[in-house]
Amino acid sequence: MSFFGYVRDNAQLLTFEFLQYASMVFQCVLAAAIIGMALAIASYRRPWLAALSTGVASVIFTIPSLALFGLMVPVFGLGVTPAVVALTFYALLPIIRNGIVGLSNVDSSMVDAARGMGMGRTAILAKVELPLAWPVVLTGIRVATQLTMGVGAIAAYVSGPGLGDQIFSGLARLGGANSLNAILAGTIGIIILALLFDAAFVLIGRLTTSRGLRV
Numbered sequence: 001m002s003f004f005g006y007v008r009d010n011a012q013l014l015t016f017e018f019l020q021y022a023s024m025v026f027q028c029v030l031a032a033a034i035i036g037m038a039l040a041i042a043s044y045r046r047p048w049l050a051a052l053s054t055g056v057a058s059v060i061f062t063i064p065s066l067a068l069f070g071l072m073v074p075v076f077g078l079g080v081t082p083a084v085v086a087l088t089f090y091a092l093l094p095i096i097r098n099g100i101v102g103l104s105n106v107d108s109s110m111v112d113a114a115r116g117m118g119m120g121r122t123a124i125l126a127k128v129e130l131p132l133a134w135p136v137v138l139t140g141i142r143v144a145t146q147l148t149m150g151v152g153a154i155a156a157y158v159s160g161p162g163l164g165d166q167i168f169s170g171l172a173r174l175g176g177a178n179s180l181n182a183i184l185a186g187t188i189g190i191i192i193l194a195l196l197f198d199a200a201f202v203l204i205g206r207l208t209t210s211r212g213l214r215v
Helices: 003-009 011-043 047-062 065-076 080-104 108-116 121-158 164-172 179-208
Strands: none
Touching: 003 011, 003 179, 011 047, 011 080, 011 121, 011 164, 011 179, 047 080, 065 080, 065 121, 080 121, 108 121, 121 164, 121 179, 164 179
16 A cells, blocks of 8 residues: 555544644643743752752653653553653753753843832743743743654653554554555654644744844
8 A cells, every 4th residue: 555545544543643642742841841941930040959950850851762651651551641741851951951041141230120120029030031031941942842742752652642653553563564654654744743833833932022032
């Protein structure tokens, strides 16, 4: 069977897995963004805490993906949960690092001016520091999304959802009927999804970043 014939015959399944994969990546990056930015905000003025946060995230990031997914199984079993937890861990490093860098590099004169206008600590963070750091923060989230997109296929190892199942099932029966078609369908689907997510981030950046901060 040709590749396009395989896609046509399995269109419903491939569409379902495509949407599953998109949902998994979105949930993982959203969770990582919330956790990562909370850690960045808590630590960017405390060098020791910033070093600890990025250090722990770096150690997690160096764990081989198959090993990390395997470590999740005794705790969470098979399925969606171990996949989401592992991928969220992987997505933390670029978000934490960029969050700390972006917030730390905000011009101190801008902060002093805001303080001189009577703004409190929370108001300065929300109205001055975060908007000025946003382009760097968004880049970190964008990088985390692409990393999650690539590693997410391995979630099929723990019965995770999405297109990774096409790749793993094809590899498991390599040389059999439609094995290569399944691998190609999963791979191309992930590439298309990565391009769509990246285009969305470009649009978000244009809509949420002031013209003076665009690079």
